[in-house]
């Protein structure tokens with residue numbers, strides 16, 4: 001397990017509340033997960049089915065499945081990840097948000113494009 005788990009207790013709960021979307025709309029878990037990924041991770045990581053990460057060294061999310069069982073991220077996300085380096089923000093998600101984020105990441109791995117010249 002390379003993830004550094006940090007239990008942030010009350011702080012984590014507060015962050016999870018802050019991360020709760022305003023005006024919850026009926027959308028698929030994947031779509032909600034995509035929104036979370038874009039909002040919280042897209043500043044550094046390529047979060048879509050193509051594109052290049054804004055921060056060099058940040059793995060494109062579509063490639064995570066090559067190195068991890070994406071489901072293993074769930075536990076880390078729920079407890080507040082700091083994925084082993086100083087640039088990563090520590091965000092604690094609610095169980096529902098974790099499910100959504102993982103659902104999105106899972107779908108992304110399956111929809112791997114044939115990588116045309118990138």
Ligand code: HEC
Nearest residue numbers: 002040041043044055057058059083084085087088089091
């Ligand atoms: C401030 C920029 C930044 C943000 C925001 C960010 N990341 Fe990262 N992330 C990175 C960088 C840079 C790396 C590469 C770190 C390394 O290999 O040392 C990384 C690596 C990772 C890894 C792989 C870790 C490993 O051990 O190889 C995962 C998984 C990950 N990030 C998930 C996320 C998720 C999920 C989010 C949103 C909740 C997120 N990141 C937001 C910069 C960021």
